[in-house]
Amino acid sequence: MSTATLDTATTVADPGLVATIVAFIQDGGLFMYPILVVLAVGLGITLERIIYLQSVKGRNRKVWAEIFPLLTKAQFRQAMxxxxxxxxxxxxxxxxxxxxxxxxxxxxxxxxxxxxxxxxxxxxxxTRTGYIATLANIATLLGLLGTILGLIAAFTAVASADPAQKADLLSASISVAMNTTAFGLITAIPLLLAHAFINSMTSKIVDSMEMASVKFINVYRLAISQQEQRKPDAE
Known part of the structure; x- marks a missing residue:
């Protein structure tokens, strides 16, 4: 057999990553599909939040660079x-x-x-950031529920099976039932990490606005102080 023939045979025998994932989801049963929906929704919210917060960060920085020089010069009307x-x-x-x-x-x-x-x-x-953590919890619970129902079905099927086949049938059924728990955790862990990352982004934006507020207060107090010092001189 030639090398090309062996490579072709190996390619045909290997189902590939996509086929493996599809088989994993199909073997897990009905609860794999709600978890898949939760994953898609969670990733969609995560992407939308990251894009929005990055946009807010950039726009805030641009506006602050424009108004801060006006504030330092006490040009409050132009800043307004x-x-x-x-x-x-x-x-x-x-x-x-x-x-x-x-x-x-x-x-x-x-x-x-x-x-x-x-x-x-x-x-x-x-907005919607809290949904990400909620979806992570839902994915975990759906995975556990799917596994429990799968185990119930497995033990029910084993009860009426041939005694010689019970061990093999039970181990295979348990393996399939565990797919939902695994997929639930595979979904939940990235969503929890995304939730923490988005919270961190939000906190940094809030901190930057609080810092801008402090700088404005300092500039404003200085401007008021200078105005009060000029009054006696004018008199």
């Missing part, structure tokens, strides 16, 4: 006009602070206004 044209989180937070600064000179009031703005921004950052 700049944030009005943006719907980014950092623009909303700073916008609340600038709006309050027009009616109150107390930095505590400005700080509270920015905290209010941050509270409005947070739900947009955390």
């Amino acid at each position: 006009e700049a944030v009005r044209e943006n719907d980014t989180g950092i623009a909303r937070v700073i916008g609340y602070g600038l709006e309050r600064a027009r009616t109150s000179r107390r930095h505590e009031d400005v700080e509270l206004a920015m905290e209010e703005g941050l509270m409005e921004v947070l739900p947009r950052l955390e």
